[in-house]
Amino acid sequence: MPTDNRIGEFFNAINEDLQRQVNEITEEANRLKAEQAKKAKRDAKKQTDSFLRGEMANIMHSSGRRVAAARAGAKKELLERRAALEQQAFDQAAQKLKAFTETPEYESFLTASAHRMAAHFNGGEIVFYLRREDEKYTEAIAAIVPQPCRFETDDGIRIGGCRAVSESSRLAADDTLDARLESQRDWFGEHSGLSAHVAAE
Numbered sequence: 001m002p003t004d005n006r007i008g009e010f011f012n013a014i015n016e017d018l019q020r021q022v023n024e025i026t027e028e029a030n031r032l033k034a035e036q037a038k039k040a041k042r043d044a045k046k047q048t049d050s051f052l053r054g055e056m057a058n059i060m061h062s063s064g065r066r067v068a069a070a071r072a073g074a075k076k077e078l079l080e081r082r083a084a085l086e087q088q089a090f091d092q093a094a095q096k097l098k099a100f101t102e103t104p105e106y107e108s109f110l111t112a113s114a115h116r117m118a119a120h121f122n123g124g125e126i127v128f129y130l131r132r133e134d135e136k137y138t139e140a141i142a143a144i145v146p147q148p149c150r151f152e153t154d155d156g157i158r159i160g161g162c163r164a165v166s167e168s169s170r171l172a173a174d175d176t177l178d179a180r181l182e183s184q185r186d187w188f189g190e191h192s193g194l195s196a197h198v199a200a201e
Contacts, residue, residue, distance in 0.1 A: 028081075094159055110134065110140075127151070127152060141162075158178055162175065
């Protein structure tokens with residue numbers, strides 16, 4: 001369907017934007033990692049140079065503890081920074097999806113989504129859950145879904161889309177934009193290249 005193509009293009013655009021942000025985040029994380037590694041080395045060197053004469057064995061032992069503590073601090077900082085950057089990327093994506101729900105194409109997306117979910121259920125009444133803002137689309141959805149259906153609002157749907165439950169089979173499907181966006185977190189984690197590893201050298 002043309003609308004599905006548009007939705008596909010829309011999500012491709014979001015994925016491209018996320019990839020761009022991933023690249024920026026990766027560069028920033030790599031810079032932070034390098035800075036933290038250098039700082040850990042500098043700090044350890046400053047703290048140990050004055051003690052090298054006469055107490056080398058004790059200083060080396062103490063230095064190892066300090067370097068380990070510096071690395072632990074750097075790892076914690078990188079983890080916090082990574083989480084903040086990831087959340088920022090997903091907040092921006094959510095805003096773009098929210099803007100999509102204000103376009104004329106959103107109704108077609110919503111009705112096509114409901115029709116797809118209904119096709120997976122074996123008859124019986126279907127309960128569709130929508131945002132309060134999407135109650136105006138209930139007649140359009142009811143017109144395209146062959147099974148009897150009723151509608152309830154779900155304040156847990158923050159962005160848009162719908163989910164459905166088959167009353168007879170108790171099967172459920174979630175095609176909300178919230179769920180679609182959340183499913184991208186695994187992809188983001190696998191492809192972002194971000195880690196909290198601090199170089200040992």
